[in-house]
C-alpha cells in the first residue's frame with residue numbers, strides 16, 4: 001500500500017495504512033522539527049510509513065495523533081494502544097533509547113545535558129532569521145542579530161575541537177541543529193543581494209556544516225536551498241505550497 005506523495009489537507013480521507021506494526025511518521029516536508037525526527041529515523045535505519053500533513057488546512061483526523069495539531073508525530077503501532085508521540089526532541093530521545101544500536105546522544109549525562117542546552121541556544125538565531133525567510137518586510141537588524149546569535153556556535157565548535165558538536169562522529173546534537181543550518185543558505189535566494197555567512201567569522205562552523213551535509217542520513221532528508229527558498233516565497237505570499245517539495249528540481 002503506498003501513501004500518495006502529497007500533504008494531506010482538510011477534507012481528505014485518512015490514508016489507509018497496513019496494520020504491520022511499522023512506525024508511522026507524520027511530517028511536513030519543510031518543517032525543521034519534522035526533519036529532526038526524519039534524521040533520527042534515517043540514521044538508525046528505522047522502517048516507517050510517512051504521512052505528510054498540510055499545516056494551513058489540517059485534516060480533522062490529524063489531532064488523533066497530535067492533539068495540538070503540530071508535526072512531527074510518530075505513532076507506535078507495534079505498542080499496545082498504538083500511542084503517538086509528539087515534540088521533536090521527545091521523539092528523538094525515545095528513538096535513541098528504543099533503537100540503541102547506534103546511540104546518538106552521549107551516554108555521559110552531563111554531556112547529554114550540555115548538548116540539549118546547546119540545541120536550545122539556536123532559538124535566538126532562528127527567531128532573528130525567520131522574518132527574513134517568511135515575511136516581505138523583516139526588521140532591519142534581523143541579519144546582524146542572526147549572525148550575533150550564531151557566534152556562540154562558532155565558539156562552541158572551536159572549543160570542542162572535534163569535527164562534529166557530537167565529537168569525532170556525528171551525534172544527536174548535530175542532527176538536532178542541522179535542519180536550520182540546511183535552511184540558512186536559502187538567504188542567498190530570498191534576499192535581493194546574495195548573502196552568505198562570513199567565511200572568517202564562521203570558519204569552523206561552516207566546516208562543520210559542509211561535513212554534516214555529507215552525512216548519509218542528512219543526504220537522504222535534505223532539500224536544496226533553492227527548494228526551501230521556493231517554499232518560503234509561497235509562504236511570504238500567504239499561500240504556503242508544501243507540495244513544491246515534490247516538484248522536479250527543473251521547475252525551480
Ligand SMILES: N[C@@H](CCC(=O)N[C@@H](CS)C(=O)NCC(=O)O)C(=O)O
Nearest residue numbers: 031032033055070071072087088089
Ligand atoms: N516544539 C515542537 C515544535 C513543532 C512545530 O512548531 N511544528 C510546526 C511546523 S514546523 C507546526 O506543526 N505548526 C503547526 C501549528 O502550530 O499549528 C517540536 O519540537 O516538535
